[in-house]
Amino acid sequence: MMSPKIKNEAVVDLLQKKKSAFVSGTEIAGALGVSRAAVWKKINRLKKSGYTIEASRAKGYRLTEVPGLSIEEIRNALSGRPRIIGGEIIFYDTVSSTNTIAAELAGKASSGGEGCTEGTVIIADGQTGGRGRRGRAWVSPPGKNVYMSIIVTPGVPPVQAAVLTLMTAVACASAIRRLSPVPVSIKWPNDLMVSDRKLGGILTEIKADMDRISYAVIGIGVNINLEVDDAPDDIRSIATSLKYETGRPQSRTKYAIEILDEMEKWYGIFMKEGKRPVLEEWLRLTSTIGKTVNVTIGDTLLTGTAEKINDEGMLMLRLSDNSLKVISSGDVTVLR
Numbered sequence: 001m002m003s004p005k006i007k008n009e010a011v012v013d014l015l016q017k018k019k020s021a022f023v024s025g026t027e028i029a030g031a032l033g034v035s036r037a038a039v040w041k042k043i044n045r046l047k048k049s050g051y052t053i054e055a056s057r058a059k060g061y062r063l064t065e066v067p068g069l070s071i072e073e074i075r076n077a078l079s080g081r082p083r084i085i086g087g088e089i090i091f092y093d094t095v096s097s098t099n100t101i102a103a104e105l106a107g108k109a110s111s112g113g114e115g116c117t118e119g120t121v122i123i124a125d126g127q128t129g130g131r132g133r134r135g136r137a138w139v140s141p142p143g144k145n146v147y148m149s150i151i152v153t154p155g156v157p158p159v160q161a162a163v164l165t166l167m168t169a170v171a172c173a174s175a176i177r178r179l180s181p182v183p184v185s186i187k188w189p190n191d192l193m194v195s196d197r198k199l200g201g202i203l204t205e206i207k208a209d210m211d212r213i214s215y216a217v218i219g220i221g222v223n224i225n226l227e228v229d230d231a232p233d234d235i236r237s238i239a240t241s242l243k244y245e246t247g248r249p250q251s252r253t254k255y256a257i258e259i260l261d262e263m264e265k266w267y268g269i270f271m272k273e274g275k276r277p278v279l280e281e282w283l284r285l286t287s288t289i290g291k292t293v294n295v296t297i298g299d300t301l302l303t304g305t306a307e308k309i310n311d312e313g314m315l316m317l318r319l320s321d322n323s324l325k326v327i328s329s330g331d332v333t334v335l336r
């Protein structure tokens with residue numbers, strides 16, 4: 001009798017659930033309702049498409065590495081229906097910064113030259129000059145994480161740029177929560193956190209006149225398979241990755257697709273319904289509000305309670321003299 005067809009993801013999911021332990025061919029065959037020979041064939045096919053799977057006669061199979069970023073898979077997954085975000089995807093092996101490339105492209109388009117359509121995504125395997133908020137560097141080794149930048153032209157006033165960033169944090173946190181058991185939350189304004197360690201960040205850069213954003217470049221960096229040795233000492237103790245949190249390598253392709261899908265959803269909501277639903281969802285996903293925090297703004301350190309965010313996404317900090325201070329940008333450390 002012929003075995004039913006096995007999907008790649010079914011076998012990969014089973015192997016991943018066992019973290020880095022072996023799973024016997026009999027167990028996989030039983031779980032998927034197929035023969036052991038069919039499992040063996042599938043494992044060989046997975047190996048050919050880039051998965052590293054150890055095989056032991058006595059113990060079974062163990063997944064040790066998932067394949068690289070597949071731009072084809074991302075394009076295919078997003079090609080089903082008309083969309084804004086990811087309608088065009090440009091892939092680079094290594095770039096200085098995907099935000100820089102995206103800004104150049106958007107700049108050309110906005111000045112009437114050859115350019116790109118709204119929603120174009122620049123994605124790279126690695127960055128040599130990855131940039132973070134407040135002029136910091138973003139650790140961007142090749143082959144490890146997701147680095148991408150999305151060009152949008154929402155035509156809203158520049159004061160709403162902060163909401164675009166909060167919207168992106170919502171999209172990323174929702175995507176990661178959907179795909180993994182990792183309890184990711186958002187630290188104001190846009191850090192993706194797993195308890196007190198940083199999993200990812202967002203850098204939004206805009207070109208605007210007094211009353212309108214002509215384009216925004218939204219840069220997203222998520223640590224997927226970053227390892228301790230990939231980061232310099234000062235980052236090691238404050239960063240984490242999905243591989244570290246789950247104990248097993250994760251597919252960058254899968255996370256890139258899910259994040260772009262969530263971006264499509266949330267950008268649609270923002271453009272149709274405005275900022276209200278975005279701010280409400282951000283509040284559901286944040287771990288900052290209600291906490292005692294330190295806020296560093298340049299050389300100034302403020303301590304207070306992170307009470308709420310205002311309509312522009314700014315942090316409202318209740319100080320010890322009971323006054324309420326509006327914080328538009330700064331570094332937050334949650335104390336308790």
Ligand code: BTN
Nearest residue numbers: 097130131132133201202219221
């Ligand atoms: C932060 O400091 O939290 C923001 C980090 C943003 C990193 C991403 S990676 C893709 C894009 N290109 C960059 O140079 N930076 C952003």
